Amino acid sequence: MPELPEVETVRRGLSSLIVGKVVSAETHDTDKSFPNATEDVNQFLIGATITEIRRRAKVLMIDLSTGYSLLIHLKMTGQLVFVGDVRFGAGHPSDSLIHDLPDKSTRVTINFEDGTKLFFNDQRKFGWVRLMPTIEIPNISFMQKVGPEPLSADFTANDFIQRLARRPKTNIKAALLDQSVVAGIGNIYADESLWGAKIHPKRLVSSLTKKEMTLLYNEMREVMNLAVEKGGSSNHTYVNAEGKKGSYMNFARVFRREGLACPRCGTTIEKIRVAGRGTHICPFCQRI
């Protein structure tokens, strides 16, 4: 899925596109995509005004005037695309990657009173949308265990080091992907951050020096900031709320660059497997 920068990009897009709109209808394919009772939808979603769009880790929250929120997780291939320009028939901007919505990947459609629509598309069906009372969001198990936002001002290098220390016997890549250590890092930005800090992803957390962990903290924040600034990364599935791609992949140093030269030392980048995930390293800069 989209990792923190992609979800944040979607959040910003939706903030300017749908806040203030009034929901007029909702449809979905299966209860897995939207596991809510019809009476709750009728009572708390239909007729509600969108008040705010928030994000925590990789979860989006669309707050409603009824005291309920739509919680959305895009997982690996989810997209949340707003279609607002009726001049385009089914309605899409001409430079959008999304051509005709709904399509066979559309799981949920939210209609607004002004005729515009929000589509939740998800090829692999891992993602979900659920409606729940806003006040109960912090009580769900994911929110209970999720770690701090990596870009928040009060998240320090020492916090990072202390949280990593809870996973001493696992490798650093698995620890970065563990949402209870730090929120929002996924496969792309884990690889990019480790390359920046010159740390091999298979290194055990307990083997890292304080200096290395501090460097990793700095690199992680830099990578995340740059990725947010560039609108995230796009493979063939990720698009933002307007159906457009992010440009971080133009700045990636190792991710999906196997066979190419390391931008720091020129050594050929390799792809290996760590924590069950495809992992990109410079074998010279990042040694076990």
Place this chain on the structure above:
DNA sequence: CACTTGACCTGTCCGC
């Protein structure tokens, strides 16, 4: 308990 692996799905790509 901590840690690793498999499952959830569909689509695409790569080698035979």
Place this chain on the structure above:
DNA sequence: TGCGGACAGGTCAAGT
């Protein structure tokens, strides 16, 4: 061209 298998930006349950 067809087919099998590996793999894909995530997370949770089940296994060791």
